[in-house]
Amino acid sequence: MNGAHDLGGMHGFGPIEREAREPVFHQEWERRCFAITLAMGAYGAWNLDMTRFARETMPPGEYLTTSYYEHWLHGLQRQLIEHGFVTLEEIEERVDALRREMGHAQT
C-alpha cells in the first residue's frame, strides 16, 4: 500500500540522530512488546509478510509521529484481534483496570 512506511525519497525529516552507546531497548515496554510479538508469531497463525502489512496499516500521521515499537504494538494488537487470540473489548477492559490500579496515565 502507498502508506507512510514507504519512505524512500521523502524529504523533510531532518538530520539522522544518533545516540552514543545506544541501548538495545530504551524502555521496559519495548522489551515486552518485542518479546510478545516474537512469541505470538511462533504459533504460525500469521506469517511475517502479514505482520509487516499489519504495521503498515497505521494511519500515516500516526506512523510518522510514533516510535518504532509503537508500530510493532499497533500491528501486534491488530493481529491478535484479527486471529481471535484476544478481543478489543478484553484489551480495553484490561487497560482501564490497569490504569485504575497503577495511577493516572499520561497521554
Added chain:
Amino acid sequence: MPKLEADRVLHVLLKGSSARPGVPAVPRFAPGDRVRTLNIHPYGHTRLPRYARGKLGVVYWDHGVFVFPDTHAHREGAKPQHCYSVRFTAEELWGPDGSPNSMVYINLWDDHLEPA
C-alpha cells in the same frame, strides 16, 4: 501449535524461518537483462517501493526462488518465483540532480518486472 516454551526459544531462533518455498520456478529474467518495474499501486502489501515504480533497471543478481510477499501477506498464496537484485542508476530514480556515481539495488520479484 503449542505455546513457545522457554526451553525451545533458542532452538526456534537459531532455526529461523526460511522464505524459500523449496520448489523450482522458471526465472523470467537473467543478470544483464534490462527491465522496467510495473506501475502498480496495490492497496495491499507490496515490496515494490513507490520510488522505484515504472523505472528502468538492469537485473544484477538472481537470488533464486522465494515466496512472493505481495500475495503471501494476504493469504493469496506463496506464488514462488525468482527474486532479483535490480540495479537502478540515481539518475533514473531521481532525475538529473541525483547523487553522482550512485546506484540503488532493490530486491524485486518476477511479478514486479516487465522486459524493457
Added chain:
Amino acid sequence: MAEHDHGSHLTEVELRVRALESLLVEKDLVDPKALDILIDTYEHKIGPRNGAQVVARAWTDPEYRQRLLDDATAAIAEFGFTGRQGEHMVVVENSPMVHNVVVCTLCSCYPWTVLGLPPVWYKSAPYRSRVVIDPRGVLEEFGLALPEEVEIRVWDSTAELRYLVLPRRPADTDGWSESDLARLVTRDSMIGVGLALTPDELTRQEAAS
C-alpha cells in the same frame, strides 16, 4: 485520584503492553520465561561482535572470503550464527572503487544474526528516506566523505535477503590476529555508513572508554 502512587505514571503505551501481556499470560498463550529469554538473547547475546568475527576471518583467510561471497549464509553458519533474520545472507564487499551501504526503506530489515537488533537511526525516517536519494550526503553526515570516483551502491532490503557489508581491511594491520582485527570492525562499517577503524582510531577509542 489514586492514593497508592507507585512513583510512576504509566503512559498509554506502557498500559497497553502490560494489558496485552497480562491477558496473554492468563490465557496461557505466552510463557513469561520464554519472553525473558527472547529479551536476554537480543539484549546481551547476539550483536555486532558476531559480524566482526566474520569480517576478521574474511580478511585473514582468502578461502573463507570466497566462501563468504559465494554463499554467505553457509559461510556465516560456520560460526553458528544462524536463524532468525539471517536465513538468507548476502555479503557485499567494499573495494577501492565501490562502497556499499544497506537500508530498509520500507521497514527495518537488518541481519540480526550478525549484527543483533538495529539501532534506532537505521529504523527511523531520516535515514530510510534519505540514503536512497542522497547517499553521499548521508555518508558525509556519518563523517565519511567519499570521492566521486568511488561508486556508491545502496542496497534496499526489500526481500528476506539480509545484507552485510564487508569493509576494507585497514592499512598497517599486517600480522594482526583475527581477534585483534575484529576489534577494528564497527557495526557502522558493516552497515556501510562508516569504515573499519584504523589502528590509531582503535587506540584512541579504547583509551577514551
